[in-house]
Amino acid sequence: MPTASSQPRRTRSGNRRDEAARLAVLHAADDLLVEHGFGALTVEAIARRAGVGKQTIYRWWPSKVEVLLDTLIEDSDKRSAVPTEQPTAESIQAYLRGFARFLTRDPAGKVLLALMAEAQHDPATAQSFHQRYLGPRREQEREMLARAIDAGEISPRLGPDATLDALVGPIVYCALTGASVPRGLVSTLVEDLLRPRPK
Amino acid sequence: MPTASSQPRRTRSGNRRDEAARLAVLHAADDLLVEHGFGALTVEAIARRAGVGKQTIYRWWPSKVEVLLDTLIEDSDKRSAVPTEQPTAESIQAYLRGFARFLTRDPAGKVLLALMAEAQHDPATAQSFHQRYLGPRREQEREMLARAIDAGEISPRLGPDATLDALVGPIVYCALTGASVPRGLVSTLVEDLLRPRPK
Amino acid sequence: MPTASSQPRRTRSGNRRDEAARLAVLHAADDLLVEHGFGALTVEAIARRAGVGKQTIYRWWPSKVEVLLDTLIEDSDKRSAVPTEQPTAESIQAYLRGFARFLTRDPAGKVLLALMAEAQHDPATAQSFHQRYLGPRREQEREMLARAIDAGEISPRLGPDATLDALVGPIVYCALTGASVPRGLVSTLVEDLLRPRPK
Amino acid sequence: MPTASSQPRRTRSGNRRDEAARLAVLHAADDLLVEHGFGALTVEAIARRAGVGKQTIYRWWPSKVEVLLDTLIEDSDKRSAVPTEQPTAESIQAYLRGFARFLTRDPAGKVLLALMAEAQHDPATAQSFHQRYLGPRREQEREMLARAIDAGEISPRLGPDATLDALVGPIVYCALTGASVPRGLVSTLVEDLLRPRPK
DNA sequence: GTATAAACGAGACGGTACGTCCCGTCTTTGT
DNA sequence: ACAAAGACGGGACGTACCGTCTCGTTTATAC
Structure with missing residues (x-):
């Protein structure tokens, strides 16, 4: 298993991938699915809920x-x-x-x-x-x-x-x-x- | 002008439900699903393929x-x-x-x-x-x-x-x-x- | 159940143009225009309000x-x-x-x-x-x-x-x-x- | 083919309002009115003619x-x-x-x-x-x-x-x-x- | 008297446009 | 360089009316 950087990581971006954004997206997707079902699971909704730009999702995940x-x-x-x-x-x-x-x-x-x-x-x-x-x-x-x-x-x-x-x-x-x-x-x-x- | 209103007379609709439209919708839906998958199965596509108005679908089927x-x-x-x-x-x-x-x-x-x-x-x-x-x-x-x-x-x-x-x-x-x-x-x-x- | 067709009986039509329907259409159109504006003046709304079939309107008026x-x-x-x-x-x-x-x-x-x-x-x-x-x-x-x-x-x-x-x-x-x-x-x-x- | 990335560079949009789209809409509306009358002036027709999405019209104009x-x-x-x-x-x-x-x-x-x-x-x-x-x-x-x-x-x-x-x-x-x-x-x-x- | 034919209410039909939502792409601006 | 923000062209959503068409009923006239 590769490194997995540790510390809380408060700084919102930089020129490396933002781990906080990654987790926010994963959790937002999970939450939306559980709370409102797959029908409500749109990229825009995930981005909105995660407080993340749509492009950030498209940059790292194909769908x-x-x-x-x-x-x-x-x-x-x-x-x-x-x-x-x-x-x-x-x-x-x-x-x-x-x-x-x-x-x-x-x-x-x-x-x-x-x-x-x-x-x-x-x-x-x-x-x-x-x-x-x-x-x-x-x-x-x-x-x-x-x-x-x-x-x-x-x-x-x-x-x-x-x-x-x-x-x-x-x-x-x-x-x-x-x-x-x-x-x-x-x-x-x-x-x-x-x-x-x-x- | 010769009268000539002879043949079976395409009845096409009337006050009651049009069986031809019903079948066209069912077949169109089936065909679209098999040919292009569920993703292509939109009400508009069904209507287009069946040669039917969208309202005719919504009139008889909730979805x-x-x-x-x-x-x-x-x-x-x-x-x-x-x-x-x-x-x-x-x-x-x-x-x-x-x-x-x-x-x-x-x-x-x-x-x-x-x-x-x-x-x-x-x-x-x-x-x-x-x-x-x-x-x-x-x-x-x-x-x-x-x-x-x-x-x-x-x-x-x-x-x-x-x-x-x-x-x-x-x-x-x-x-x-x-x-x-x-x-x-x-x-x-x-x-x-x-x-x-x-x- | 003894039907008893008693009341004045709106004589619904016959072989000739129904004057009651004609007046109902004219008044319905007038009322709709005054009450809800030209935007609400659709043929369907006139027919609805006049208690008349759409065809009755299209039969006697081009628009x-x-x-x-x-x-x-x-x-x-x-x-x-x-x-x-x-x-x-x-x-x-x-x-x-x-x-x-x-x-x-x-x-x-x-x-x-x-x-x-x-x-x-x-x-x-x-x-x-x-x-x-x-x-x-x-x-x-x-x-x-x-x-x-x-x-x-x-x-x-x-x-x-x-x-x-x-x-x-x-x-x-x-x-x-x-x-x-x-x-x-x-x-x-x-x-x-x-x-x-x-x- | 020489590279020549010269011309004004079709910027096509971004974070701010697209002036080209704005003008295309205005001209399309004007043209449609003059050529085909107010009856042909639908939002869909304007969008079609301007080569613009409907939402782009609704985003900037209430009607x-x-x-x-x-x-x-x-x-x-x-x-x-x-x-x-x-x-x-x-x-x-x-x-x-x-x-x-x-x-x-x-x-x-x-x-x-x-x-x-x-x-x-x-x-x-x-x-x-x-x-x-x-x-x-x-x-x-x-x-x-x-x-x-x-x-x-x-x-x-x-x-x-x-x-x-x-x-x-x-x-x-x-x-x-x-x-x-x-x-x-x-x-x-x-x-x-x-x-x-x-x- | 009965048959015909017209007008009626109702409403299904194939369409077009509505105004909204989301798609996936693109740019700008900030850090 | 990456991120948030969000405008963009596109396309489906479900609804409202369009104008046309049958349906079954009602009724005045013609046979």
Whole structure:
């Protein structure tokens, strides 16, 4: 991870990128999305709320979607990290439960839903969203599965991607339809798909 | 001057709703969505393409989303109907496969994805989408499950909604991420979730 | 439910023109102009107010301007008639004063001003307005002058049209600028232009 | 191709008002009025013709009427200025003749007629038109009269406003009715109203 | 008497313009 | 050099009327 300059940084600009402006934009976008929905998330509104010029946004982000993507990537790792320690069936299940909570309860989860939605409307968003979020995440999840299989913790009947679609898909679907994830769903999925009884 | 007012007489409108205009709007919306994506789906573009006044759209539909919903409801029943005959595990599996094909291959499936996406952005869309599409569909699917259970065809470990989320969720998730539904996913889901081996 | 078609029963129409509808349109137009100004005088508003279908207006009048012209012609003769008896300098002066009052005080005078205004905006209006109102009126006024000259009542230094422009122009101009006609203006005009002292 | 970044450099805009856009709007409005009449003078048409966004018009002018008023005020002083030197009966007469020519011949005169007309239809136009054009002009004319009276050049029988109404009214009236100002009218008015023979 | 034909109210239709909002680009000015 | 500010050309929004057109009803006249 690169440097990340530290001090409060009060001076409003200079000839280097203004970190305060960057954060103001990210927070403004996040807040607007949560408070007024994606429809109210216009570049002008972000700039207004962040007390920033429109050009400052266009200078650093190709579109408002990339702003959201930046917030998502930061928040996602914080609030729903893929287990990197030696995973067990239980820790995988816990990860899925955490992911479900993130999606359906955490305001930051709204960002993910909004981006997944916007990706349906705009190919450029789809491209970025896959490259910067879905792809890396899926890669981590595949690794998690592989290590659990290696350790004999699980033995899924399906290939890694199909398995992950089967586990994550229902959770995402519930979130998209505004429903809570039904009690027992995650555990049953884990039990039936990751530990199929041998014939 | 010879009279010659003979042929079927282009009736073009009158005091009552013009069916030709209605169809032109529905088709224009569908075509625009498939050809240029949701971003190009403006009321003005629909009107232009349908050869119709904007007011004619606003007169009959509260928003472009409702236009899409109308086309979805008509198409969905035609191209991916929920089985109403006595369902078996096999016919349920066939329904899911048909649904997957509808979502990922059929242009009309794009309409469903677009609406599910727009529902994330706009509460009014979410409301309509649930009330007019998701709700009735889920109801039919519940009935399908119930009859299959009664007939002893299946015995799901989860409640009806959780079962349906687990079956439909992965398919929708694949479609949303632009992936094809992995081979074996549907059959494994049906087998593991609807016919759990007796202990 | 016994209907009992009792009340006077507005006999809604028949095979011939409906006089009630005609009057309703004329009055609605007049009222709208006076109450809400020319800007609110749309065909739809007239129809709404008169309780009449738009087509009924378009059937009998080529435009809303002709509706106004109809009301003007009826009212103008009633409220500011050109003297036809043997005119004197005094009766001419009285006519001009009456005309000034009509223009600046009488609601029906607003119709004349509105038409004169609209004639600036639209050549068709100008054409009709001249043909149906200004022309005939000017003709009557010329006759009035001619008879007064013949009788030795007046001896204007200018030709008939120039004289009338000089007499009527200031009154119309005051009305158009929203001013009242200054005290003494009419009498001075009559005295100085119609009875010039012999050199 | 040699570099030659020489010419005035189409600056096209910036933080401050774009003078080129302002002029383009004024000229477009003027041209449209003269060429196609007030009916064709829509904000959209002005924007189209000026090669300007609609918002640029709405940003600087409250309505199309104010655009016209701006052109009128600029043109009016250039083409029909009120005499400021010591006025004589002759220079007053010349001014009136110039004004008559302006109104009936000069394309810019159409703007005045159109505004006077629109003032009949819309109170806001009336307000602006009086405040920004009629009022100041009348003030200049009153001054002209006053100085001529002081110098003993004229001795009108009527008060200043009535005198001006009597002089200007017939000219405006002729222009409004599409007539040319009759030969002899102006000179007779000046002679009979400004130089009344002493009793 | 019944059939025809005209005028009626209602209102849907394809359009045009309204005045507003936001897009993404561009310039100016300040730090 | 970067930032705030905001004007710019463009284009979609949802509304109001335009003038035309059917619809179904009502009623006076013609057969």
